[in-house]
Amino acid sequence: MLANLTSIESLFYLAGLVAVIASLKVVTGHNTVHALLYLVVSLLAVAVCFYLMGAPFAAGLEVIVYAGAILVLFVFAVLMFGLGKDETTNAPKHKGLANMLGAMLLAFALLVEIIVIINNADMQQNLQATVISSKTVGIMLYGPYLLAVEIASFLLLSGLLAGYHYAKPDVTGGPL
Amino acid sequence: MTTIPLFHVLILSSLLFAIGFVGVVARKNTLFMLMSLEIMLNAVGVAFIGAGSVWQQADGQVMFILILTLAAAEVAVGLALLIRMQKKYHSLDIDLLNQMKG
Numbered sequence: 034m035l036a037n038l039t040s041i042e043s044l045f046y047l048a049g050l051v052a053v054i055a056s057l058k059v060v061t062g063h064n065t066v067h068a069l070l071y072l073v074v075s076l077l078a079v080a081v082c083f084y085l086m087g088a089p090f091a092a093g094l095e096v097i098v099y100a101g102a103i104l105v106l107f108v109f110a111v112l113m114f115g116l117g118k119d120e121t122t123n124a125p126k127h128k129g130l131a132n133m134l135g136a137m138l139l140a141f142a143l144l145v146e147i148i149v150i151i152n153n154a155d156m157q158q159n160l161q162a163t164v165i166s167s168k169t170v171g172i173m174l175y176g177p178y179l180l181a182v183e184i185a186s187f188l189l190l191s192g193l194l195a196g197y198h199y200a201k202p203d204v205t206g207g208p209l
Numbered sequence: 210m211t212t213i214p215l216f217h218v219l220i221l222s223s224l225l226f227a228i229g230f231v232g233v234v235a236r237k238n239t240l241f242m243l244m245s246l247e248i249m250l251n252a253v254g255v256a257f258i259g260a261g262s263v264w265q266q267a268d269g270q271v272m273f274i275l276i277l278t279l280a281a282a283e284v285a286v287g288l289a290l291l292i293r294m295q296k297k298y299h300s301l302d303i304d305l306l307n308q309m310k311g
Contacts, residue, residue, distance in 0.1 A: 040212070041212045041213065042212055042213055042217075045213050045217075049221040049224075052221070052225060053221070053224055053225065056225055056229065056248050057228055059232070059241075059244055059245070059248065060228055060229070060231060060235075060236070060245055060248075062241070065238075065240055065241075068241065068244060069244070072244055072247065072248075075248065075251070076251065079225075079251050079254070079255060082221070082255060082258075083255075083258050085213065086213060086218070086259055086262040087262045088258045088261070088262060088269075088270055088273075090270060091254075091258055091270050091273050091274075094273075094274065094277060095254075095277075098277050098281065099247075099251070099277070099280070102281065103247070103280060103284050106284055106285065107243075107244070107284070107288070110240070110288040110291060110292065111240070113292055113295075114240075114291075114292075159212065163212075163265075165261065165265065165266075165267050165270060169267040170267045170271060170274070172267075173267045173268065173271050174271055174274065178271050178275075181271075185275055185278040188278060188279065188282045189278055189281065189282055191282070192281065192282030192283070192285045192286055193285065195285070195286045195289065196285040196288070196289040197289075198289075199286070199289035199290050199292070199293050200288075200289040200292050200293070203296075
């Protein structure tokens, strides 16, 4: 029974459940920063799912790019929206850890899951057998998908230009 | 051969996609709509990775990386537009954008 409980499948279902709950909290949230906190938890849960599906490279990318870069962009934008207002008057009443307790519990479940996976040699062996190496992915990217990579680089460049153009101050003149 | 059945992966993916879709349709705050878009893109990534792991092909992960770049570019442009909107209307309500003139 215990072996059944700690199989790769059940861990996957647990991570999926965490992702669904966190996503629901994002969609139904009222406070922007709390919703962002739950969004981080949702992305981390999806990263654990990727790891359990035998894609550790994609899981690392999910944590670094999604939870690391895109979410930081969100946080910066939220900080900019509050400019000009007095934050101390709008700030919620201090409620200790109660605000982030749910997100912390979900993240703790993910942490326990990761520890269980790393400690279980059987499961590690099982995962290693199904892994698709990042080397294969790289060969694919610069082989048949080379054109797609070039288009993605153009997309990122246009995103950079558009972001700069829309977010710059209205005052014209002066250097770029 | 992976131990997780593809059917269950697809169920998780469609659940996340549906949650994100409801968020995009139902919310009025543009920032929450952007977050829901992220959830939807993520759900598609789950489907790609799951399919790639079932057939033991690297194509799924390649598509996931492309989705990742798409999400990054989309968020950069979207948030810059939101900053413009906040400057002009002092609000993020999507209903303020129902007129093209002006």
